[in-house]
Amino acid sequence: MTTQGRVWVFGDNIDTDGIIPARYLTTFDAKELGAHCMEDVDPEFSSKVKPGDVLVAGKNFGCGSSREHAVLAIKGAGIAAVLAESFARIFFRNAINTGLLVLEADGVRGVFDTGDTVRVDVKSGTIVNETKGRSLTAKPVPAFIQEILDAGGLMEYAKKKLQTDAR
């Protein structure tokens, strides 16, 4: 599976209040949340972002609260993947559990400028900046996590497990 899209670059420590401010947490409708994605970091972001776009960020992306609304807001805004130097762990779990493509790659932020085009090959973890002709490789995904991803997220994984246990 590959995904290709236009890149938006963000810095280090983008926190969950930045991704989706608490004032919108009374809903978990992805579209509604998506309309406020990154609002306090870049107020115009949700009007500029297009479906299939990719976020590239520095260290510790998604730090702060456990709100899965952050993943929903990103998905709701149509963003296809987040590539970062590192992720905060709860955000990372939430992304894996709900099937948002997240890849960690050392130095990824330095290779992109906003507006570049990226191509990501998910299986091999190859990340290519098509605009600049540079590429790098993401950290491999552990087998167990791949199992959750292959099942289509944690809830599908649970369903399968219960069915197997019942047999």
Place this chain on the structure above:
Amino acid sequence: MGMTITEKILAAHSGNKQVRPDDLIMAKVDFVMGNDVTAPLAISQLKKYGLGGVFDLSRVALVPSHFSPPKDIKAANNVRVLREFAKEKGIVNFFELGAAGIEHALLPEQGLVLPGDLVIGADSHTCTYGALGAFSTGVGSTDLAYAIAMGEVWLKVPPSLKFCYEGKRQPYVYGKDLILYTIGHVGVDGALYCAMEFVGGVIESMSIQERLTMCNMAIEAGGKSGIISPDATTEAFVKPRAKRPYSFYASDEDAEYERIYEFCVDGIEPQVALPNLPSNACPISEVGEVKIDQAFLGSCTNGCLEDLEIGAKVIKGKRVHSDVRLIVIPATPTIYKDAMEKGILKTFLEAGAVVSTPTCGPCLGGYMGVLGDGEKAVSSSNRNFVGRMGSPKSEVYLANPAVVAASAVAGKIVHPDDVQ
């Protein structure tokens, strides 16, 4: 080879003799918690995927605290989702209004989370319960849904970092100051994915409340968990409340740590985290002139009886500055009642503060004290991200309860000695 307390708890819950950092395990959970922000999404997931069972009706807590008492119709409907789910399934630990408080103060107080437990909660500050010697970590709504149905959670065994504190604390230096100092030292991602183990003479001399405060903020350094070995202080706290058996674990002498930090606390002043990261910790003598519009004493970090007592002692017989709003929020109904009986609430009211019913409220810019454009607040809570307590143009300074109370009197951020 030896194991850390964290590794021992994770091994015991995953049916392994030994676990090592980076092992991926499926572990049994002892207790699961969700709140009014995270649980509605989890409940909708359970419905969507047709998972109707609850792994253990006595080991799930649903606590509306963030926007409860409901601040608007949407918030009220979220609480309704929790209430109806709890009723339908027969979940006993549903806490509303008269019984509800901030989850991380409520669960230890009610004896629901215990030493040796593996606890997950759909709230990032679930790491708080490590103060009792439990492995406890925050997860998202889907993890919560999975755990409610299956009674387990997938985890990567975290490497452990050891933080050792020795020496003699200055007056007005509390667990809050030591954790702010530590986060300032290692940075907001300094403990990313790691278990933060707090040890040393200073930790041993701390009350449970201070330990809870320290473990509460492990997440602010990126930590997966914070943990303190249970001891006689833990036993004294837990014994009268526990509703089921518990076990004490301790790290082996030869346990492996990714890194060991040693701090001598003698020279550490009360700390203030400047906007907009908890890691911007600064000794109070170097903060400079910061005029404030609001002071907030509450939250899961510093909203317990001991915290209110500390604040009340500083403010007794003084007046809140005419340019400042002081908001005091006891974290649970029991704390509220105890603070009332001890005259603490009266002290605050006489000083010109407002006292609210237990809620997270202002801590996350929810309601009950949201900041406007350009306003500055000093807060006993744990986060000062952009927009955390309201307008993205406002600023939050994190501090301990004594500094919050003193600053409310002075109208600017000051050392408690400056108002005596």
